[in-house]
Structure formats: C-alpha cells, structure tokens
Amino acid sequence: MRISALPREEYLLPGNAACHGCASSMCLRTVLKALGKNTVLIVPASCTSVYQGMFPNSAIAVPVFNTAFASAAATASGIKASLLQQGIDANVVVWAGDGGTYDIGLQALSGAAERNEDIIYICYNNEMYSNTGIQRSGATPYGAWTTTTWSGKKEHRKDVAELMMSHEVPYVATASAGYLADLYQKVKKAKKMEGFRYIEILSPCPPGWRYPMEKTVEIGKLAVETGMWILYEYEEGHFRLTGVSKAIAEGRRKMKDIGEYLFAQGRFAHLSDGDVVKIREYVEDRWRKLVKMESDMHAASAKFYV
Amino acid sequence: MKSNTTRAVRIITGNQAAALAAKNAKVRVVAAYPITPATPVVEELSKMVETGEMKAHFILVESEHSAMAACIGASAAGSRTFTATSSHGLAYMHELLHYATNARTPVVMAVANRAIGPGWNIWADLSDSISQRDTGWMQFYCSDNQEIYDTIIMAYRIAEHRDVLLPAMVCYDGFVLSHTAMPIEITDVNDFIDEYHPVWRLDFDEPSTHGNILPPDYFMELRREVCEAHERALKVMKEVEREFYEYSGRLTPLILEEYRLEDADVAMVTMGAISSEAKIAVDELRKRGVKAGLLRLKAFRPFPKQEVVEKLGSVEKVYVFDRSVSPGFDGQLFSELKAVLWDLRSPPEVYGRIVGLGGRDVTSRVFEKAVLGELDKKWVMEVIY
Ligand SMILES: Cc1ncc(C[n+]2csc(CCOP(=O)(O)OP(=O)(O)O)c2C)c(N)n1
Ligand code: SF4
Numbered sequence: 297m298r299i300s301a302l303p304r305e306e307y308l309l310p311g312n313a314a315c316h317g318c319a320s321s322m323c324l325r326t327v328l329k330a331l332g333k334n335t336v337l338i339v340p341a342s343c344t345s346v347y348q349g350m351f352p353n354s355a356i357a358v359p360v361f362n363t364a365f366a367s368a369a370a371t372a373s374g375i376k377a378s379l380l381q382q383g384i385d386a387n388v389v390v391w392a393g394d395g396g397t398y399d400i401g402l403q404a405l406s407g408a409a410e411r412n413e414d415i416i417y418i419c420y421n422n423e424m425y426s427n428t429g430i431q432r433s434g435a436t437p438y439g440a441w442t443t444t445t446w447s448g449k450k451e452h453r454k455d456v457a458e459l460m461m462s463h464e465v466p467y468v469a470t471a472s473a474g475y476l477a478d479l480y481q482k483v484k485k486a487k488k489m490e491g492f493r494y495i496e497i498l499s500p501c502p503p504g505w506r507y508p509m510e511k512t513v514e515i516g517k518l519a520v521e522t523g524m525w526i527l528y529e530y531e532e533g534h535f536r537l538t539g540v541s542k543a544i545a546e547g548r549r550k551m552k553d554i555g556e557y558l559f560a561q562g563r564f565a566h567l568s569d570g571d572v573v574k575i576r577e578y579v580e581d582r583w584r585k586l587v588k589m590e591s592d593m594h595a596a597s598a599k600f601y602v
Numbered sequence: 603m604k605s606n607t608t609r610a611v612r613i614i615t616g617n618q619a620a621a622l623a624a625k626n627a628k629v630r631v632v633a634a635y636p637i638t639p640a641t642p643v644v645e646e647l648s649k650m651v652e653t654g655e656m657k658a659h660f661i662l663v664e665s666e667h668s669a670m671a672a673c674i675g676a677s678a679a680g681s682r683t684f685t686a687t688s689s690h691g692l693a694y695m696h697e698l699l700h701y702a703t704n705a706r707t708p709v710v711m712a713v714a715n716r717a718i719g720p721g722w723n724i725w726a727d728l729s730d731s732i733s734q735r736d737t738g739w740m741q742f743y744c745s746d747n748q749e750i751y752d753t754i755i756m757a758y759r760i761a762e763h764r765d766v767l768l769p770a771m772v773c774y775d776g777f778v779l780s781h782t783a784m785p786i787e788i789t790d791v792n793d794f795i796d797e798y799h800p801v802w803r804l805d806f807d808e809p810s811t812h813g814n815i816l817p818p819d820y821f822m823e824l825r826r827e828v829c830e831a832h833e834r835a836l837k838v839m840k841e842v843e844r845e846f847y848e849y850s851g852r853l854t855p856l857i858l859e860e861y862r863l864e865d866a867d868v869a870m871v872t873m874g875a876i877s878s879e880a881k882i883a884v885d886e887l888r889k890r891g892v893k894a895g896l897l898r899l900k901a902f903r904p905f906p907k908q909e910v911v912e913k914l915g916s917v918e919k920v921y922v923f924d925r926s927v928s929p930g931f932d933g934q935l936f937s938e939l940k941a942v943l944w945d946l947r948s949p950p951e952v953y954g955r956i957v958g959l960g961g962r963d964v965t966s967r968v969f970e971k972a973v974l975g976e977l978d979k980k981w982v983m984e985v986i987y
Contacts, residue, residue, distance in 0.1 A: 362811070
C-alpha cells in the first residue's frame with residue numbers, strides 16, 4: 297500500500313501545535329484516517345495534550361477526552377462501559393506517550409489488558425518524556441542523553457509490547473513512523489477485532505533525539521533497518537515479524553549497522569565504543585529472541601498439523 | 603407521600619444500604635476496588651450485577667485511582683456512575699477527585715470513613731474524607747443507615763441537577779455504621795429518580811474536545827463556576843430534601859439536623875455517627891438543668907454558612923467535636939465554625955474538642971463532661987462509660 301492511497305479525510309487538522317518533524321502528530325494523523333469518524337480518543341498528559349491545541353480550539357476532529365497522566369486505560373474502560381450500556385458502537389482508543397504507558401500508566405494499562413477491555417491502546421513511543429522537556433522514561437534506550445541522564449542512560453529500556461503479549465491480549469503490534477502505510481494497515485486490522493488491542497509506534501522526536509526535523513522518516517526507517525526497532529504482530533497467540541523486519545529475518549534484506557542509527561542522532565553523540573558494543577549486543581540478543589519466537593511458533597503449528 | 607410508593611423494612615448494614623441505594627438509583631456503571639471497611643459495598647454490587655439483579659456494567663479495576671478515572675470516563679460518556687472506598691483508597695484517588703470536579707462529572711461515591719496509616723488502623727475516623735475537603739466534591743456525613751440509603755439516592759438528584767453538576771461523596775463512619783445492621787426502610791425510588799439524562803454526550807458528528815489546555819484567560823472562570831455551583835447546590839438540596847420527604851414520608855436532612863436547640867444556651871456541633879451519643883448527652887444535660895442542644899452538620903461541602911449562623915446566633919457557648927484533625931492547626935469543623943461565627947456581631951464562645959480518632963469510642967459521657975467543663979483540653983483521650 298502506498299501512502300498516497302490513504303483516505304483523504306483529515307481528523308488531525310493543520311495548525312496544531314506539534315513541532316516541525318513531529319512523528320507523533322504524523323502518526324496520529326495516519327491512525328485517525330484508519331479509525332475514521334466513529335472514534336473517541338482518550339489522551340493522558342503528554343505532548344498530545346499540548347499539540348491538540350488550546351481551549352476553545354482543538355485540532356482533533358473526533359471526540360477527545362483528556363485524562364490524568366496515569367489514567368488513560370482506566371478512563372477508556374469507563375467510556376467503553378458507558379457506550380456499551382447505551383448501545384453505542386464506537387472505537388474507544390487511547391493515544392498515549394511512553395511515559396503514560398511504560399511508567400505512570402502501566403498499572404492501569406495492565407489492568408485493562410488483563411480484563412480484556414474492548415479498546416485499542418496506542419502508545420507513541422518517543423523514548424522519553426517530551427512534554428516536560430526530555431526526561432528519561434522506562435522506554436529510553438541505554439546510553440541516550442536526556443535531561444535526567446546527562447551522561448547517558450545506564451540501563452536498557454523495558455519492553456511493554458512484549459509485556460502485552462504476555463498478557464495474551466488478542467492483538468499486539470509494533471509500528472514505526474518510518475512506515476506509515478504499515479501503521480495504517482495495522483490499525484485497520486485492530487479496528488476489526490474485539491477485546492484489548494495494543495499498538496506501539498516508534499515515534500522519533502527531533503528536539504529530543506537531536507536530529508534535523510526533515511530526518512524523522514529516515515530515522516524511523518533506520519531504527520527498523522538496524523534492528524533497533526522490530527516490526528511484528530501478535531494475533532490471537534500467533535507471533536510474526538512484519539515488513540522490513542520480516543525481510544531481514546528471511547534474508548531478503550541485510551541488516552544495517554547500528555552505528556548508522558545511533559550517530560544520526562545527537563542524543564547518542566557521546567557514546568563510547570564500549571557503549572556501542574553494549575547496544576549492539578542488546579539489539580542482537582533481542583533480535584535473536586524474537587526471530588526464535590517466530591520460528592518456535594511455526595514449529596509448534598507445524599507439529600500441530602502433522 | 604405517594605400512594606404507590608412501596609417500602610420494605612430490612613435489617614441491613616450501612617454498606618448494604620449503600621449498595622442497594624446505588625442499585626435503586628439506576629446506576630449503570632460501577633468501578634470499584636476493595637478496602638476495609640467499604641469492601642462489602644463492592645462485593646454486594648458485583649453480586650447484584652452478576653446475577654442480573656442490577657442492570658449495570660461493573661469494571662473490576664486494579665486500583666482506586668483507576669476506579670475514579672473509569673467513573674469519570676463513564677460519566678462523561680453519559681452514564682450514571684458509582685464507586686465506594688475508604689481511607690487509603692480515597693487518598694489514592696486524590697488527583698482524580700479534583701478531575702471529577704473540574705470535568706463536572708456528577709459521580710457519586712460512598713465513603714466508609716476510616717483512619718489513614720501508618721500504623722494500619724481500619725476504624726472510624728473522618729480524616730480521610732475531611733482531608734479531601736478542597737477537591738470540590740460535595741460531602742454529606744450520615745449518622746445512621748437509613749440516612750446512607752436516602753442520601754445516596756438524593757445525592758444523584760443534587761449532583762446531576764443542571765444548576766449543580768458536581769460530584770458528591772456520602773460518608774459514614776467505618777464499622778459503626780458500615781458493619782452495623784439496623785432496620786431501615788427500603789423505599790422503591792423508581793418515581794423519584796429517572797434514568798440519567800446527561801448534559802453532554804460524545805457526539806461523533808459534532809466532535810468536541812474535553813479537558814485540553816485551558817489558559818489563564820479561562821481557568822478562573824471555570825473555578826468560579828465550580829464555586830457558584832456549590833452555592834446553588836444548597837438551594838437544590840433544600841428542594842430535593844423536601845421532595846424526598848413528600849415521596850417517602852421521611853425527612854432525611856441534607857444540610858443539618860438540630861436537636862433541642864431552640865432555647866439552648868450551650869450548643870454542641872458534630873458530624874457523623876457520634877451525633878447519636880451527643881443527643882443522649884443533650885437529654886442528660888437537660889435533666890441536670892443545663893440547657894444544651896445539638897447541631898449536627900450533614901453537609902460539610904457546600905458548607906451551610908447562613909444556616910449555621912442562624913442556628914447558633916443566640917447561644918452563649920459552642921462545643922465543636924471533631925473526629926479528625928488538621929495537624930499544625932485544629933479540628934477542621936472547629937476551624938470552619940469559628941470562621942462562620944466570626945460574622946456575628948457578638949459571636950458565642952467556641953471550643954473545640956478532638957475525639958474518637960482511629961475508632962476510639964466516643965460515648966455520651968464525653969459530650970456531657972465536655973459541656974460541664976470537666977474535659978477542658980483540646981484532646982479528649984479518655985474513653986468514658
Ligand atoms: C501525575 C503527574 N505527574 C507528572 C506530570 C507531568 N507530566 C506531564 S506530561 C509528562 C511526560 C509525558 O511523557 P510521555 O508520556 O512519554 O509523552 P510525551 O510528552 O513524550 O508525548 C509529565 C511527566 C503530570 N501531568 N501528572
Ligand atoms: S517534543 Fe517531540 S513528540 Fe513532542 S511535539 Fe515536539 S516533536 Fe512531537
């Protein structure tokens with residue numbers, strides 16, 4: 297699918313307050329095209345609370361309910377329950393940053409996932425708290441500079457998409473701002489399903505990641521091409537790599553060196569050779585783990601059919 | 603009283619009364635999390651929803667923070683919502699309590715009052731809800747189980763009134779009321795309270811954004827609106843109280859209750875379950891020739907300033923009993939009373955006593971002795987039988 301084939305309807309209007317080159321707003325625009333008008337968006341404190349615009353204006357052309365930082369999944373559960381009681385059929389969709397997902401909102405997210413609430417939870421992961429001015433989050437990768445990790449973060453990131461798979465919800469997918477058509481299709485698929493659906497988008501952020509604004513799509517692609525970000529889908533218990541990640545796993549494409557991704561961004565400029573080795577090992581381990589997960593899945597289903 | 607009003611007398615606990623009230627008030631979304639002594643409300647509701655006795659959606663959230671967030675979401679989307687909690691659970695909700703107010707979602711919540719630790723103390727103490735005083739919730743303090751049932755039902759009529767649109771908590775002393783069974787009338791309230799008619803609904807054709815950035819040019823208006831809604835609520839409370847009386851035959855006060863206050867020289871002021879003991883003390887004191895009376899405050903927010911001044915304007919002395927305390931200052935009810943009486947040309951002498959924290963027994967003898975001047979310290983530590 298080509299980007300030019302996306303629907304023309306716009307639900308994220310021009311004139312919003314996102315930075316130039318903001319992946320989050322670009323992805324929200326795409327996500328809303330896939331969801332359509334019959335959608336209510338739940339937004340916890342984040343950059344989106346700001347770039348949607350100031351009262352009495354709003355740049356989002358579907359109903360939006362802004363909620364407290366920790367409360368996105370719980371608020372969405374309440375809205376869904378109310379709509380069910382009233383017999384109203386609509387997409388109830390959380391749009392949250394990684395802070396609202398990985399950190400303060402994790403408890404509510406886990407609760408809603410475990411209850412299999414009939415909602416779509418989308419995390420745009422810019423790997424830090426942007427709203428408050430670039431602080432570390434649980435999604436910040438090892439080595440990255442933020443205003444609370446001045447000499448680089450000392451820990452690897454955690455992985456909430458994997459955590460959602462271990463909650464065994466009906467659908468988990470990862471996407472990247474580098475591949476909007478892929479994102480669109482994943483949201484379309486999620487929309488047709490029932491129960492708890494989780495989509496996490498790698499969402500580069502020029503001021504936070506320290507790269508020129510026109511490079512957002514390129515960085516979003518590089519993350520996947522270097523294995524730093526892996527595209528996959530987990531659907532009713534089945535895991536599979538998708539897009540460029542799948543092509544790499546099948547040997548149709550060569551994985552690029554991690555340095556290409558890291559040194560395109562100022563937040564990694566200070567990394568030592570040792571740091572790069574550490575990140576490379578982490579990326580390779582994770583890559584092997586997910587590739588194995590997919591092949592184990594194939595092996596298991598093959599046995600099943602014998 | 604309407605002739606078609608059916609009522610049955612049942613012997614039930616305060617918690618059961620709260621759950622039944624929520625069911626009969628046509629609550630359609632419940633989100634709640636267990637905590638002693640409010641847990642039985644949660645259990646009772648989940649059972650009623652599961653058996654189909656109550657037509658509602660029960661969200662079994664993972665915390666009180668989420669319980670309130672879910673109630674706010676459901677309320678904003680157009681449903682009547684309910685939750686129940688206590689103590690640490692209420693404290694945990696704090697952020698969302700403010701949220702419910704500014705979002706103008708008329709959520710109603712039962713609060714079984716309990717102390718906040720450490721050390722862990724599960725017994726009666728009003729500190730949990732009093733310390734949520736400034737969140738903008740209306741607060742009602744009950745003194746028996748009938749009141750819990752009636753007040754929760756009336757609370758929806760007030761909270762959802764177009765002139766009000768504020769959340770409300772209906773508070774009752776943990777264990778003393780929450781776990782004590784008393785006979786109460788379960789009036790069928792079908793004709794007293796309708797299905798919820800929300801002021802706004804999610805509109806997909808004319809979408810609007812709720813709760814985005816509100817700059818200084820608008821924020822003060824929003825806050826003043828909330829305060830004016832509190833003032834209007836007092837009037838609505840009087841109407842609803844009257845209407846409920848006509849409907850059920852019970853005059854369940856929403857603002858205050860007075861006992862032998864007309865000709866009193868000395869007034870005691872209380873809230874919650876200890877008021878029953880204070881009434882006994884009034885009778886005892888009168889037997890001894892002391893012209894005592896009682897003013898029980900039912901509404902703490904909005905605070906009925908005018909009504910309190912009218913009731914206490916002509917007494918000589920006022921003793922305020924707080925089952926809560928603001929460390930660094932005094933009992934909160936005491937402070938409010940003094941502030942209100944200051945408006946009088948010649949205000950009465952006002953004394954404050956801290957009683958019954960963390961479930962310590964408060965007997966009629968405590969009130970008697972305080973009024974007789976035999977307990978002349980702020981802190982009443984003694985349990986006097
Ligand atoms: C309880 C609470 N703590 C802190 C904040 C301040 N705060 C607002 S947004 C934010 C960070 C949001 O980060 P993220 O979810 O990653 O979204 P982003 O800003 O990156 O879009 C913080 C810390 C808040 N609003 N509420
Ligand atoms: S700070 Fe980053 S995430 Fe926030 S609006 Fe700007 S580019 Fe987007």
